[in-house]
Every structure is written in structure tokens, then in C-alpha cells.
Amino acid sequence: MRAKDFSSISKSTVLIFSMLGISLILLLFIIFSKPLPTYEKSEIFSLGTYVRIYIAGGKVSSKSLLKIAEKEIERLYAKYSSNIPSSVVYQLNEKREIECDEESLFLFQAAVNVSKITGDSFDPTLRPVLMLWGFDDVNSSKRVPSSYEIEQVLPFVSYKFIDIDSKNRKIKLLKEGVTVDLGGISKGFIVDRVIDRIKEIDPKATGFIDAGGDIGIIGPKFGNRPWQIGIRDPFSSDPAKLIDTLYIYSGAVATSGNYERYFIQNGTLYHHIIDPKTGYPANNCRSCTVISDKVMTADAYATGLFVLGIDNPALEYFTKFGVQAYLIDNTGKTVESSGFEYFRNKVK
Amino acid sequence: MAKRTKKYDIFIVAAILLFAVIMIFLNLLIPQKGIIGVKVTIDGVLAVSISQDGLYPVEKDGKHLLTVEFYQGKARVKESTCDNQICVKTGWISNTNQTIVCLPYKIVVEPIGGKNTDGVDIITW
Ligand SMILES: [Zn+2]
Numbered sequence: 001m002r003a004k005d006f007s008s009i010s011k012s013t014v015l016i017f018s019m020l021g022i023s024l025i026l027l028l029f030i031i032f033s034k035p036l037p038t039y040e041k042s043e044i045f046s047l048g049t050y051v052r053i054y055i056a057g058g059k060v061s062s063k064s065l066l067k068i069a070e071k072e073i074e075r076l077y078a079k080y081s082s083n084i085p086s087s088v089v090y091q092l093n094e095k096r097e098i099e100c101d102e103e104s105l106f107l108f109q110a111a112v113n114v115s116k117i118t119g120d121s122f123d124p125t126l127r128p129v130l131m132l133w134g135f136d137d138v139n140s141s142k143r144v145p146s147s148y149e150i151e152q153v154l155p156f157v158s159y160k161f162i163d164i165d166s167k168n169r170k171i172k173l174l175k176e177g178v179t180v181d182l183g184g185i186s187k188g189f190i191v192d193r194v195i196d197r198i199k200e201i202d203p204k205a206t207g208f209i210d211a212g213g214d215i216g217i218i219g220p221k222f223g224n225r226p227w228q229i230g231i232r233d234p235f236s237s238d239p240a241k242l243i244d245t246l247y248i249y250s251g252a253v254a255t256s257g258n259y260e261r262y263f264i265q266n267g268t269l270y271h272h273i274i275d276p277k278t279g280y281p282a283n284n285c286r287s288c289t290v291i292s293d294k295v296m297t298a299d300a301y302a303t304g305l306f307v308l309g310i311d312n313p314a315l316e317y318f319t320k321f322g323v324q325a326y327l328i329d330n331t332g333k334t335v336e337s338s339g340f341e342y343f344r345n346k347v348k
Numbered sequence: 349m350a351k352r353t354k355k356y357d358i359f360i361v362a363a364i365l366l367f368a369v370i371m372i373f374l375n376l377l378i379p380q381k382g383i384i385g386v387k388v389t390i391d392g393v394l395a396v397s398i399s400q401d402g403l404y405p406v407e408k409d410g411k412h413l414l415t416v417e418f419y420q421g422k423a424r425v426k427e428s429t430c431d432n433q434i435c436v437k438t439g440w441i442s443n444t445n446q447t448i449v450c451l452p453y454k455i456v457v458e459p460i461g462g463k464n465t466d467g468v469d470i471i472t473w
Contacts, residue, residue: 014357021361022368043447045391045454052470138432138451213473221469232473237437239473240446246472255472261432289472 036222039207042066046073047187048081048138049212056222058204065205069194076190080107082127082181083137093127093179097172103193105166110296111185115159117321118304123276125161127181128153132279135261135272136181142263144270150279157276188254188299191216195295209295214254214302216295226346229253234287234328243328246291246343254298256306257287275307284309284329291324291343301325310335382421382442384461391454398423399460406455413453423457425450445469 037056040063044051051073055065082089088104111124127136132149134142156177163172173180182189191209195216198205206219208227221227226249230242234257246253258281262271275282288306292298301323305312310329318325319337326336385399388406395406396416403426404416414428414435422442425435428450435450441459445468448457 011357014361018361018364021365025365025368043389043392043456043458045451050449050451050456208470210470213471215470215472227469228467230468230471232471238439239434240438240441240443240471242468242471245468253472257473260473 037206038062040066042070044070044073046077047190047211048183049187051212052210053207054209055198055205055207055218058202058206060202060205065198065202068201069198069209072194072197073190076186076193079104080182080186080190082179082183089180089182092171092173096176097170099168099170101169105164105169105171107182107186107189107296108162108171109164109166110189111182111300112159112162112164114185114297114300114304117318118301118308120159120276121282121307122184122300122304123157123159124180124182124185125157125159125178126184126274126276127179128156128177129274129276129279130181130272133270133272133274134263135274138261142270144265154279157279184303185296185300187211188214188216188252188295188297191295192252211295213260214252214295214299215248216252217248217250220249231255231289231326232257232259232287234259235332244289244326244344247346248291248343251291251293252295252298253289253291254295254302255287255289256302258285259287273303273306282307282309284311285327286330287328289326291340292322297322383423383444383459384421386416386418386423386457386459388416389456389458395455397460408453413455414450416457423459424448425457428453 039054039056042053053069055062057065092098114122130136132145134140161175161178209216226247229246231244233241233243258271271281285306290298290302305325310327324337324339326340328334387397388395398418401419406413415426417426422440424440430452438448444459
């Protein structure tokens with residue numbers, strides 16, 4: 001009886017069922033893998049570096065968001081670059097006192113605040129020293145200045161010479177010879193502003209902006225996954241060799257390393273991260289990576305904490321300002337703040 | 349005879365299903381090796397598109413800037429007249445998420461084709 005039932009299942013029935021089975025699997029596959037947003041990318045040379053933008057729009061097209069981002073980067077770069085005559089910074093250095101908008105006041109105040117908090121290990125008035133070394137511009141010729149030359153310009157280096165009058169929207173340089181360069185903070189600030197702008201237009205947009213290794217997240221990968229961010233191995237000349245990996249859904253990561261801009265003279269490496277207190281490259285660190293909620297914060301503290309070096313007993317103190325840091329010194333020794341480990345975990 | 353047919357049919361169904369599932373995941377999991385080629389841009393403007401093995405000099409306004417080498421799915425800047433030589437020190441790239449950048453000349457050597465095989469989306473440096 002039973003055997004007869006089975007034999008009645010003809011070959012064609014089996015075929016139909018198998019086709020149905022395959023259709024079902026494909027259907028489930030299509031249902032559960034909802035179409036992933038497609039990322040449009042753009043690469044531009046701006047902010048004194050190479051900027052990569054990855055965007056997938058939520059309600060606005062990715063392409064138009066890219067265009068907006070590019071324009072905004074160029075506009076803000078022209079506003080804050082110390083080498084462009086129409087910029088706020090150039091005007092301040094020329095006129096010594098300027099009236100400016102809220103945004104500029106905020107940026108100057110932020111720069112001064114980081115200087116204060118890091119005990120002047122970051123300083124927006126370092127420009128005269130950077131010019132001596134040739135680190136003010138990619139194309140400046142580099143050399144080791146004499147200690148006499150450095151002594152001559154150090155008296156003009158201190159954030160205390162910047163007076164910010166937010167009530168009357170005025171910024172003033174208090175000492176003749178003092179010049180400002182927001183290079184160490186404006187790159188991050190600009191990326192933050194551009195991300196804010198994109199989120200205003202399209203709150204569901206995701207992606208990131210990578211300005212020469214200083215990274216700001218627009219939104220998680222495909223809307224729900226972390227971006228996988230490698231930290232460059234500071235001991236390798238290969239920029240793609242990694243020493244660690246982070247998983248970031250939002251916020252920012254920036255790294256300062258002695259391999260970014262440097263020259264070698266008589267066998268000694270001189271890099272661009274200058275200690276504002278000595279006028280010489282800071283040598284108690286090789287690479288400093290900072291995670292924060294804003295690229296501006298990450299950018300500025302990566303420099304400040306690099307200068308403070310690996311033997312910084314107050315590293316944990318900076319977590320109060322939303323900064324998690326990871327430092328590597330010239331021997332390969334590493335030090336990190338308590339919350340850094342969290343970002344190494346893929347699953348949170 | 350009837351029992352035999354049944355076993356045989358089930359085997360076919362299982363094989364077809366297995367084949368379908370394998371094809372789906374194969375497509376997702378197996379990465380393509382290397383890159384198909386590279387494009388070289390100067391300040392965003394395409395200078396040369398490379399897909400054949402060989403040496404490709406890149407120049408602007410009659411001035412020689414650098415030479416890109418493409419060989420068996422990987423690319424490098426073989427030599428450059430730029431001052432910091434970072435592009436040369438970058439060495440070979442063979443993954444879609446890698447690029448070679450020469451900041452002084454605003455040159456980017458960027459992969460075309462291939463799949464991201466080392467997983468990292470961005471590098472902080
Ligand atoms: Zn180069």
C-alpha cells in the first residue's frame with residue numbers, strides 16, 4: 001500500500017518540487033538581503049592633502065551629495081587656509097584684528113581650548129617655527145634651522161597672544177610678530193562641518209570622509225555595519241601595512257605620525273610635529289591615533305598627545321574631553337587610554 | 349524499482365538545491381585575485397588608463413613626472429621626480445581599497461576592477 005503511494009510520485013512532480021524549492025531559496029535570499037545602498041566616491045586634492053568622500057544618500061542622490069560635499073570643502077578651505085589672501089586667518093595675520101562670524105569664533109576658541117588643555121603641546125601660533133623648518137607648505141624647501149633662529153621666533157609662539165572677544169565678534173593678535181595657522185585643527189573642523197551639512201540635507205545618508213587619514217563618519221556602512229578602519233603601521237614605509245584595526249559606527253578617528261611629512265638630513269629624521277615649547281620635532285612618540293566624536297577634536301588631540309609623548313601620566317585625563325588615544329613610540333612600545341579597546345571589537 | 353526512483357529523485361533535488369546555494373555563496377565569498385588595471389589621474393583629470401602589463405611614463409606639459417608599472421594584477425610607482433618620494437615608497441598595490449598618491453604632483457594611481465580582499469575600508473595615518 002505504502003510503496004504504491006511513493007511510486008505514484010512521478011519524475012515530473014519531483015522536478016516541479018525541486019524548482020519550487022530553488023525558487024523559495026532565491027525568494028528568501030532576495031527578501032532577507034534587501035538592496036544595499038550604493039556608495040558613490042569622489043577624490044579631491046584639498047585641505048593640503050588627498051580627500052576621499054564615500055556617500056550613499058538616503059533620500060537625496062549620492063551624486064548630488066558628493067557635489068555638495070566637494071563644494072563645501074573647497075569653500076571652507078578657502079575660508080581658513082593661512083595661504084589664501086581672502087581667508088579669515090590670512091586677514092588676521094595681516095590686519096592683526098578682525099571682525100568675524102560665529103563659525104570662525106568657534107574654531108579659534110576650539111584651537112585655544114586644545115592648547116590650554118594640552119599644556120601648550122598644540123599651538124595655533126606655531127607658524128613662524130613651521131616656516132623656519134619649511135613645514136608650512138608641502139612645496140616649501142625643508143631644512144634644520146639653527147638653535148639661534150629658533151630662539152628668535154619662540155617668543156612669538158603662544159596661544160595666549162590670541163584674544164577672542166566673542167561678545168563683539170572680534171579676534172585680535174596681542175603681540176607684533178605673532179602669526180596664526182589653524183592647519184592642525186581646521187582640516188578636522190572642515191570635515192565635521194561638511195558632514196553636518198550632508199546630514200542636514202539627508203539625515204539618512206551614510207559613508208565617510210577621509211582627509212589624509214583623518215576620518216569622519218557620515219553614517220554606518222550600509223546603514224547598520226561598522227566601518228573597518230586600519231591603523232597604519234608606523235614602522236613600515238608601506239602605507240597599506242596595518243598595525244591594528246578599529247570598528248567605528250559614528251564619530252571620528254585621526255592619527256598623527258612622524259612619517260607624514262619629514263626630511264632626512266645627515267642621517268637624522270626631522271618630522272613636522274613640532275613641540276611648541278622647544279621649536280623642535282617631538283621625539284617621544286612615533287604615531288598617535290585618537291578616536292572622538294568630532295574630527296576636529298581627534299585631529300587636534302592626535303597632534304597634542306603626540307607631542308606629550310608616550311610617557312604621559314595624564315593620558316586618562318583626556319578621556320574627560322571625549323578623547324580615546326593609542327600611542328606607539330620609536331621602540332614599538334604602546335600605551336592607550338581605557339576606552340580605546342572598545343573600538344577593536346567588531347560586535348559591540 | 350519504485351523505491352530506486354524515489355532515492356534517485358531525492359538525490360537530484362538535493363544536488364540542484366546544493367548547487368544553487370553554492371553558486372549564490374561562491375559569488376559572494378570568493379574574491380577575484382589582484383586588480384584588472386589602474387587609472388592614473390593628475391588633479392582629478394585622467395592621464396592614462398592601464399590594463400596591460402608594462403611601464404607607463406606620466407608627464408604633464410612635457411615634463412616627466414613619474415613612471416607607473418603594472419604587472420600581473422598589481423601596480424606601483426616605479427620612479428618619480430617628486431621631492432618626497434612617498435609614492436615610490438608606497439610600493440605595490442593589488443587591492444581595490446588601496447591607492448597610490450603623489451601629493452606634490454597631485455597624482456593618484458587607482459585600481460579598476462577586482463574585489464576588496466583585505467576587508468579594511470579606510471586607513472588612518
Ligand atoms: Zn611622489
